[in-house]
Amino acid sequence: MAEMWINMGPQHPMTHGLWNLRIKVDGETIVDAEPEIGYLHRGYEKIMEVREFQKNVVLTDRLCYVSSITWSHAYCLACEEMMGLDVPERAKYLRVITNELQRVASHLMWLAAYGPDLGLLTALLWALRERELFLDLIQLISGARMNQNYPRIGGVRNDAPPDFGKYCRKVIAHFRKKLEDHEKVFEQSKLFQMRTVGVGRISREDAIDWGVTGPNLRACGARIDLRKLDPYDAYPEIDFEPAVAHEGDSYARYKVRMDEMRTSCDLIEAALDKLPAGPYRSKPPRRAEGEGFRRTEDSRGEALFYVIGDGDDRPYRVKIRSPVYSNIFAAPLMMRGNKVADVVAIMGSIDVCVGEMDK
Amino acid sequence: MAAEGEVLASLKDRFGGALRDLGLVRDRVVKAVIDRKDLVPVCKFLKDQLGFDHVSCITAVDWRDHFESVYHLTSWSRNVMVQINAWIPHDDPRIDSITPLWNGANVHEREAYDLMGIVYDGHPNLTRILLPKDFAFHPLRKDFPQEVDRQYISRRKIGGG
Amino acid sequence: MSGHLVDLWGWSHALASFILWLLSLPLELVNWISFQATGGPAPGVPGLIDFVTGEGLTAFVAVIIAVNILLLWATAFHLLIIMWIERKMYSRLQDRRGIMIGLGSAEILRNTLGRIPLIGRPFRRPSHLGTGFLQTVADGVKLFQKEVITPATADKWMFHAAPVMIAASTLMLFVAIPWSDGFWLMGAYESRVVNGAPAVVPVNPWGILVVLAAFSIAPLGILIAGWASNNKYTLLGGMRAAAQLMSYEIPMLLSIIALVIYAGTLDPFELVRNQTAPLTYGLGPYGSLTVPWVQNWYILNPILWIAFLVFFITVIAEAERIPFDIPEAEAELVEGWTTEYSGMRFGIVFGFKWLRAIAGAALIVILFFGGWSGPVFMTLDAPNLAASGSTYSIPILFQEFWFTVKVYLIFIVFVWIGWSVPRVRIDQILNIGWKSLVPLSVLSILLAALARGTGWF
Numbered sequence: 010m011a012e013m014w015i016n017m018g019p020q021h022p023m024t025h026g027l028w029n030l031r032i033k034v035d036g037e038t039i040v041d042a043e044p045e046i047g048y049l050h051r052g053y054e055k056i057m058e059v060r061e062f063q064k065n066v067v068l069t070d071r072l073c074y075v076s077s078i079t080w081s082h083a084y085c086l087a088c089e090e091m092m093g094l095d096v097p098e099r100a101k102y103l104r105v106i107t108n109e110l111q112r113v114a115s116h117l118m119w120l121a122a123y124g125p126d127l128g129l130l131t132a133l134l135w136a137l138r139e140r141e142l143f144l145d146l147i148q149l150i151s152g153a154r155m156n157q158n159y160p161r162i163g164g165v166r167n168d169a170p171p172d173f174g175k176y177c178r179k180v181i182a183h184f185r186k187k188l189e190d191h192e193k194v195f196e197q198s199k200l201f202q203m204r205t206v207g208v209g210r211i212s213r214e215d216a217i218d219w220g221v222t223g224p225n226l227r228a229c230g231a232r233i234d235l236r237k238l239d240p241y242d243a244y245p246e247i248d249f250e251p252a253v254a255h256e257g258d259s260y261a262r263y264k265v266r267m268d269e270m271r272t273s274c275d276l277i278e279a280a281l282d283k284l285p286a287g288p289y290r291s292k293p294p295r296r297a298e299g300e301g302f303r304r305t306e307d308s309r310g311e312a313l314f315y316v317i318g319d320g321d322d323r324p325y326r327v328k329i330r331s332p333v334y335s336n337i338f339a340a341p342l343m344m345r346g347n348k349v350a351d352v353v354a355i356m357g358s359i360d361v362c363v364g365e366m367d368k
Numbered sequence: 369m370a371a372e373g374e375v376l377a378s379l380k381d382r383f384g385g386a387l388r389d390l391g392l393v394r395d396r397v398v399k400a401v402i403d404r405k406d407l408v409p410v411c412k413f414l415k416d417q418l419g420f421d422h423v424s425c426i427t428a429v430d431w432r433d434h435f436e437s438v439y440h441l442t443s444w445s446r447n448v449m450v451q452i453n454a455w456i457p458h459d460d461p462r463i464d465s466i467t468p469l470w471n472g473a474n475v476h477e478r479e480a481y482d483l484m485g486i487v488y489d490g491h492p493n494l495t496r497i498l499l500p501k502d503f504a505f506h507p508l509r510k511d512f513p514q515e516v517d518r519q520y521i522s523r524r525k526i527g528g529g
Numbered sequence: 530m531s532g533h534l535v536d537l538w539g540w541s542h543a544l545a546s547f548i549l550w551l552l553s554l555p556l557e558l559v560n561w562i563s564f565q566a567t568g569g570p571a572p573g574v575p576g577l578i579d580f581v582t583g584e585g586l587t588a589f590v591a592v593i594i595a596v597n598i599l600l601l602w603a604t605a606f607h608l609l610i611i612m613w614i615e616r617k618m619y620s621r622l623q624d625r626r627g628i629m630i631g632l633g634s635a636e637i638l639r640n641t642l643g644r645i646p647l648i649g650r651p652f653r654r655p656s657h658l659g660t661g662f663l664q665t666v667a668d669g670v671k672l673f674q675k676e677v678i679t680p681a682t683a684d685k686w687m688f689h690a691a692p693v694m695i696a697a698s699t700l701m702l703f704v705a706i707p708w709s710d711g712f713w714l715m716g717a718y719e720s721r722v723v724n725g726a727p728a729v730v731p732v733n734p735w736g737i738l739v740v741l742a743a744f745s746i747a748p749l750g751i752l753i754a755g756w757a758s759n760n761k762y763t764l765l766g767g768m769r770a771a772a773q774l775m776s777y778e779i780p781m782l783l784s785i786i787a788l789v790i791y792a793g794t795l796d797p798f799e800l801v802r803n804q805t806a807p808l809t810y811g812l813g814p815y816g817s818l819t820v821p822w823v824q825n826w827y828i829l830n831p832i833l834w835i836a837f838l839v840f841f842i843t844v845i846a847e848a849e850r851i852p853f854d855i856p857e858a859e860a861e862l863v864e865g866w867t868t869e870y871s872g873m874r875f876g877i878v879f880g881f882k883w884l885r886a887i888a889g890a891a892l893i894v895i896l897f898f899g900g901w902s903g904p905v906f907m908t909l910d911a912p913n914l915a916a917s918g919s920t921y922s923i924p925i926l927f928q929e930f931w932f933t934v935k936v937y938l939i940f941i942v943f944v945w946i947g948w949s950v951p952r953v954r955i956d957q958i959l960n961i962g963w964k965s966l967v968p969l970s971v972l973s974i975l976l977a978a979l980a981r982g983t984g985w986f
Contacts, residue, residue, distance in 0.1 A: 047498040055507055059514055128851050128952025134623035200852055200951050217421050220472025238447050313425050330425040338475050350954040367498060
């Protein structure tokens with residue numbers, strides 16, 4: 010068969026989110042790929058110029074709806090940088106705890122989407138079952154399961170309820186055992202290894218050149234974790250080891266995310282141990298002038314917010330840097346030479362969330 | 369402390385007068401303000417001499433009298449970030465592209481072109497990325513109006529500012 | 530060994546003659562009227578009566594009735610039940626609470642049966658209390674009332690013919706496989722020597738061959754379906770399906786050849802009869818070892834284990850179940866080669882996939898698990914409707930029951946495997962088929978020939 014362009018999407022059951030992937034195939038082998046995005050573009054940056062600083066947190070929640078606290082947190086950090094605001098200690102630890110809870114929930118959602126991509130439909134329900142526990146914890150502290158509107162410029166919206174630490178530890182103890190079960194289902198299956206080992210390989214130099222960050226970069230052997238390199242909030246005071254794998258293929262990306270869930274559990278417990286008493290919020294000024302940028306280790310990579318204020322009570326310019334935006338355009342490198350049937354395995358392992366990509 | 373001081377010193381040595389402004393923003397972050405003609409030499413210097421390998425972000429800002437293309441570059445090995453503000457005149461929104469240096473800049477420049485209208489010379493594929501291909505405007509510019517309810521008009525504007 | 534409950538040919542014949550007798554009544558009336566009127570029979574009517582009640586037409590109508598009974602047996606009985614079994618099984622695997630509510634979740638039974646897994650899950654206040662069996666019927670009704678869309682650019686004849694081919698070949702499987710000593714369509718009664726005594730038993734000398742041939746028609750139907758839809762994706766799906774199914778025919782045939790060499794017959798009835806004898810292991814020149822209280826199922830013979838494994842895997846591949854369901858994997862090509870089919874056409878294509886799995890499971894049971902043999906606990910005597918005065922013995926539990934139970938157990942293993950493992954890529958599927966299964970099946974042939982030749986095992 011001659012080379013032909015195939016459209017996977019925008020309406021496709023297994024490309025998570027609304028985007029189009031055009032792949033050029035020669036028989037069954039992929040020769041080239043071209044992502045087409047923008048189907049979910051909502052004009053965030055323009056909208057944010059019209060709303061007051063604090064009101065934009067409601068919007069940033071909905072950037073990546075699967076991992077919403079991390080995005081609002083990044084925005085609040087950038088605004089605090091611009092305003093020169095100090096955040097109380099307790100708020101820093103609470104932010105770390107909720108970030109890591111959200112990270113585990115996001116990775117479990119990824120796992121629930123990745124299993125059915127490969128044909129393992131049972132993984133959807135098992136991963137969502139564990140995710141329910143974490144959503145319950147997040148609801149306990151912030152009042153909502155998704156799009157919580159919890160971080161504030163200057164802290165967090167409310168304090169944690171009195172028994173929060175006890176429930177967290179209970180859930181984490183249960184989850185560690187369940188995580189081993191999930192790993193067994195995936196890793197002891199020879200078929201899973203056949204589908205993911207050696208598939209979608211990207212070299213470390215290519216990954217860094219094309220702007221890949223997050224678990225995708227750590228799967229190539231680079232020990233780059235922004236919680237270690239450029240720490241914010243309470244991360245400098247907590248010691249942990251970022252998860253790294255070396256091959257750069259889909260199996261390595263899967264392994265890094267599973268290990269990251271474990272690391273997050275350790276981080277939550279360490280932060281709960283060190284949680285100090287005190288105020289949980291400081292009052293930001295209404296008007297601000299200047300510029301500030303801050304980057305955080307989002308569930309998917311490096312999320313950077315660049316906020317400019319010109320003395321008004323709303324931002325002059327907000328720039329959102331989404332990790333998935335860069336990761337997706339590195340996907341053609343991962344796909345060349347693989348078969349059409351591997352596309353879904355590769356795209357699933359990159360962990361695409363279209364909301365943050367299209368802004 | 370040492371790494372960003374080193375970067376600051378090397379930039380000052382090499383480019384000195386061509387920079388409008390140079391300074392430390394905070395720990396491990398250096399900021400430089402330049403004209404658009406110096407962009408590629410500065411970026412080449414950062415990449416080849418100082419080991420900056422990752423483009424974190426490229427932002428386009430409309431200051432009503434000039435544009436700014438703001439580059440955030442990272443060096444993973446030194447763990448230093450550099451913020452470069454490149455001034456672009458408002459009536460001629462063109463600047464050189466740094467995609468030949470770092471492929472990661474490809475998508476960010478396309479987005480800046482799409483939403484703000486700044487043309488990056490030397491970009492391999494400067495087409496619209498987020499908006500439909502036949503969209504006629506650049507929405508993030510300040511003269512592109514937004515229809516807003518009264519509650520969203522800022523107090524300053526209501527007061528006549 | 531138990532006896533059969535359904536005597537398909539006998540019942541069909543009886544039903545056919547009854548229907549034809551009913552049809553001949555108006556003709557008899559015409560005849561009687563003409564006798565009253567003219568004193569002689571109406572012209573041509575006695576000949577017509579003879580024809581209607583004659584042996585030829587009765588046999589023809591009996592065949593039609595038997596085929597219809599088998600059709601109903603396949604769709605109205607098996608299809609509904611296996612869809613229900615599959616839903617309950619995979620929901621339990623996925624730890625879903627709602628669907629596992631059953632009759633055992635009722636208040637009365639909650640404290641006793643609720644503690645036993647699989648029967649009912651204790652649930653505080655279930656919103657419904659049924660077993661969920663009618664859900665399948667509702668699905669069927671839903672498919673019936675959907676709009677049947679034919680793509681404008683599709684090849685109309687082929688598009689309509691493909692589901693018919695798939696359905697017809699699957700029903701051919703159901704016709705060719707016997708379901709007990711009496712519930713069969715393909716065969717004939719002959720007298721053979723069974724366990725030392727002469728008896729009249731059904732015989733079908735080429736049964737297994739016909740079943741395997743019917744299995745091989747479906748890839749053609751799938752390829753036609755994929756091509757006739759005029760759609761890039763379905764074409765890819767159809768070609769993948771054809772490649773997969775055709776390349777897995779070969780290890781299937783070879784492993785069956787191994788079994789046939791060992792058993793010495795292609796006749797499903799004789800295979801089951803052989804397996805009802807006591808378990809015997811040959812010991813070469815030293816005679817044989819007989820275990821008296823176990824039946825001689827071929828699965829218990831280690832020399833055939835490789836053949837069993839290869840056959841099991843190829844049946845899963847032929848039935849296009851996960852892990853081999855790339856041709857219709859949702860992840861890649863929406864619904865694969867069935868994308869353009871809607872309404873009951875899709876229902877046919879989808880439902881007959883399950884029936885092929887059941888036919889494959891039935892083949893496994895006949896070949897390796899002793900077919901319909903099973904213990905009989907007692908016998909009921911019912912009045913015989915056809916020949917008044919004599920009784921019709923109903924064994925408890927009859928052969929159809931044992932066969933169905935065994936087939937469903939094998940099907941449950943299919944479901945268990947299918948919902949626990951990921952999918953295999955098409956080139957990996959073909960690799961497994963050609964590079965691993967074919968040599969293994971050739972090896973099993975060698976082993977079986979060795980066993981028969983030397984007398985060991």
